[in-house]
Amino acid sequence: MSTPRRTLVAAAAAFALALTGMPALAADIPPPDTVVMSPNVTHVLNIPKPAPIASTINTDIAFQDGYAYVGNYGGFSIYDIRDPKKATVVSSTVCPGSQMDVSVYGNLLFGAVDSSRSNDSCQSTGLTADHKEAWEGVRIFDISDKANPKYIKSVETNCGSHTLTLVPGKGRDRHKNVYVYVSSYLPAANFPDCMPPHDKISIIKVPLNNPTAAAVAATPVVFPDGGNETQPGLLLPTQGCHDITAYAEKDIAAGACMGDGVLFDISDRLNPKITARTTDPNFAFWHSATFSNDARKVVFTDELGGGGAATCNEATGPNRGADAIYEIVNGQLVFKSYFKIPRHQADSENCVAHNGSLIPVKGRDIMVQAWYMGGLSIWDFTDAANPKEIGYFERGPRAAGGGGGIWSAYYYNGYIYGADFHQGLDIVKINDPLTDSAKYVRTGRLNVQTQESYRGGWH
Numbered sequence: 001m002s003t004p005r006r007t008l009v010a011a012a013a014a015f016a017l018a019l020t021g022m023p024a025l026a027a028d029i030p031p032p033d034t035v036v037m038s039p040n041v042t043h044v045l046n047i048p049k050p051a052p053i054a055s056t057i058n059t060d061i062a063f064q065d066g067y068a069y070v071g072n073y074g075g076f077s078i079y080d081i082r083d084p085k086k087a088t089v090v091s092s093t094v095c096p097g098s099q100m101d102v103s104v105y106g107n108l109l110f111g112a113v114d115s116s117r118s119n120d121s122c123q124s125t126g127l128t129a130d131h132k133e134a135w136e137g138v139r140i141f142d143i144s145d146k147a148n149p150k151y152i153k154s155v156e157t158n159c160g161s162h163t164l165t166l167v168p169g170k171g172r173d174r175h176k177n178v179y180v181y182v183s184s185y186l187p188a189a190n191f192p193d194c195m196p197p198h199d200k201i202s203i204i205k206v207p208l209n210n211p212t213a214a215a216v217a218a219t220p221v222v223f224p225d226g227g228n229e230t231q232p233g234l235l236l237p238t239q240g241c242h243d244i245t246a247y248a249e250k251d252i253a254a255g256a257c258m259g260d261g262v263l264f265d266i267s268d269r270l271n272p273k274i275t276a277r278t279t280d281p282n283f284a285f286w287h288s289a290t291f292s293n294d295a296r297k298v299v300f301t302d303e304l305g306g307g308g309a310a311t312c313n314e315a316t317g318p319n320r321g322a323d324a325i326y327e328i329v330n331g332q333l334v335f336k337s338y339f340k341i342p343r344h345q346a347d348s349e350n351c352v353a354h355n356g357s358l359i360p361v362k363g364r365d366i367m368v369q370a371w372y373m374g375g376l377s378i379w380d381f382t383d384a385a386n387p388k389e390i391g392y393f394e395r396g397p398r399a400a401g402g403g404g405g406i407w408s409a410y411y412y413n414g415y416i417y418g419a420d421f422h423q424g425l426d427i428v429k430i431n432d433p434l435t436d437s438a439k440y441v442r443t444g445r446l447n448v449q450t451q452e453s454y455r456g457g458w459h
Contacts, residue, residue, distance in 0.1 A: 029346045030396030037393040040432040041378070044085055044415065048424040050077050050092040057404075058419040060101040060355065062109075063412045063446040067146060069109060070419050071100035075122070076111060078146050084415045084427050090146045095122035095139065103166045103447040105178050107144040108211055112161035113137055114184065120154035129191040136160030138180060138204060140211055153212045157202040158219065159184035159194035163243045165253075165449040167269055179217075179269045180204040183241040185258060198239050199223035203270055218270040228259030228279045235285040235306055242303075243288040247295055247451045254289035254298045261286050261300045261326070261333065278326070278333045282319045288355055291451055292365045297384055298333070299367070300324045301353035308403060312351035312374045313344050321352040323369070325384045336384035341377045341392070348397050349373035355408040359430075360441040360454040366390070366434065368416050372405030373397070376418050378430055391430050395423070412446050414439040 030036045035043055049058060049072070056074035063069070066082035067090070075095040081087045097113035104110070116134040117124035127134045137156040141149045165181040168174050180203065187198035205217035227238025238259040246253040246266060253264040253272065261283075263276040280302075287303035304311045304321035311321035322340035326333040345351040349372075356369025356376075364382045371377055375394020381387040393416075398404055404421035411417075418426040441454055 028344055030394070032396050032399035034396045035393070036396070037428075038391045040430055041391045041393050042429045042431065043393065044427040044429050045087055046424060046426050047079065047087060047089065049422075050089050052092040052094050053077065056096070057421040058407060058424065059099050060408050061410055061417055061419050062102045062104045062448075063410070063417075064104045065444055068412070068417055068425070069102050069104055069143075070425055071102040071111065073098040073100060076100055076102055076109070078143070078149070079425060081412075081415075081417070081427070087425070087427060091149065093122075093141065093149050095151065096124070097136070097139070099162065101163050103164060103450065104143065104445065105166055105447075106208065107142055108206070109141040109143045109149065110164055110166065110180060111139045111141070112164045112182070113139060114160040114162040116160070120156070122151060129188070129194055132192040134193070138164060138182060140206070140214060142211075153214050155204050155214050155216060156193070157182045157184060157204070157216060158200070159187055159191075159198055159240070161202075163449070165244045165246050166447055167246045167253075167266060167450065168248050169269060170267075176208060178206045178208060180206060181244050181246065181253075181272070183243055185236070185239040185242065187239060196239070197226070199227060200240060201244070201272070205270075220271055222255070222262075222264075222272065222274055223257070223260075227257060231259060231279060231281065233281070233284055234259050235304070242286065243449065245289045245291065245449050245451060247291050249453060250295050252295065254291060254300070256286040256288050256300055258286055261289070261324075263298075263328070263331070263333065276328075276332045278335070280324060280335070282322075282338070283324065284320070287353070290356060290358065290367060290448075292381075293358060293360070293454055296328055297365060297381070298326050298328060299381065300326065303354065304352050305350070307352060307354070307372060308350050310345060310347045310349055310351060312341060312349070312371065313347060323353050323387075325381050325387060327384055337387060339379055339381065339387040341371055341374050342389055343374065343392065343394070345374050346397050348401070350403040350405060354406075355410075355448070357410040357446070357448045358451075358454075359411045359435050360438045361435055362437060364434065368409050368411050370406040370409040370418060372407070373403065374405065376406050376409035376416065376428065378416075378435070380434065390432060390434055393418070393426070393428050398422070408448075410446065410448050411438070413442050
C-alpha cells in the first residue's frame, strides 16, 4: 500500500480506479457494511480500533506468546489474544509514521516508517523528503511491559522503510544478533537521502544484548544492472524491493521487487544475492511473497492499482491483481497458475491481492490472504496448477464511502486475524476437514515475513 508522500502511487491508483469498467452484478454485492462468509467460517470477534489511533488505518500484524501487535499509521496496539474469544486491547502507542509494518523479536518491536517526518520522535510532524533534516526509517520499541511500551532507538535508512523483514543470525550469531532487511523505493533527484539509482536494500544489525546500538550495517545493491523498468503496464519500475520474505533456516528469501520477482541466497546475512529472477506481463506491481512450508513453491502477489483500485471485477479479469504461483525447480522460478478470489466486488471497493500467511496443514499448501475490501480468502494451492478457494469472510461496501478493507490476514494458533483499515481487528475461525489439523499446531512467534518451518509442530 502506498504512503501519503508517495504521490506517484496514489495518482496511479486513482487513475486505475477511474478506468474500472463493467460493474459487478448488484445481486452479488452484500449490503453496505454487512458481514458475509462461507458456511465453514465463523466470525468470532471484532475489536474496534482503540481511541488513540481510531482516526488512522490499521496495517500489518505480528504475534508472540499469545499477543497480537497491530500496526497503524498512527502507531501500534497490543492485544491479549490468549483467549481469542475474549481478546482485549492491552495498550496503544501513538507514534505516527506510515506504514508502521511491525515485527517482534523477544522484547523488541520494530516498526517501518516510510513517510518523511520532521524528526524521529513520536511527536514528529510530516515534512517532505526534499528536506535534508527529514527522517524516515525504522523505530525500535521495548515491549517487555506490554501496557507501557518504550521507544528506545531509531535507525534512518535510505528512502525510509516501506516494509521490513527480520532475519535471525546464523550459528553462533543466532543468539547475538538479528538483522532487519529494509525495503524502500521511489527515489528522486531532489531527495537528499533517497536519490536514484536506488536498486538496493538497507540491512540493520541489531545486537540483542544492546539493541540501542542498532545501526545500518550494509546497503547491498541487489539490482546492479537495474531491474525491470520498461515493461508496459508497470505501476512503477523496479527501484529496489517492496517486500522480502525470508526463510532463514533454508538461507533463502523471496523478493517482491516492484517489476521483478526474485529469489535470494541469504547465507551471508549482510550480502544477499539474487539467484533467480522473473517478470510477468500480467503483473503491475510485485508486492509480497509466501513460500510453501517445504519451500518448493512461492506465491507472489500483484498489487495492481497500488491498493486503491477496484480490480476484483469482470473487467479486470482473473489474471491481473492476482496471485501467481511458482514452483522452484533447480533453483529457478517456474510459473504454474494464477489465483484470484472468485467473488466480484463493487466498483466502489478497492480490492487486490495483499498480505497473507500459510495455514499449517501437513501435506497441503493452504493459506489465508487479505484482499482489502474483498475481505479475506482461504485457498488451497497444493495443486499449483489448479488453486481453489475453500472459504472466505468479507464485508459489503462501506456505507460511509471511500476505500478500506482488510490489509493483512494471518493464521496464528487456531484462528485467523484480520487487520481492517477502519473496522479494527477481526478474529475469524475456519472449520473445515482440509484445515482442521492445523488447530493442533502451535508457534510462539509469528512474523509472517520471517517464515519458519512447521516441521516441529505437526500432529
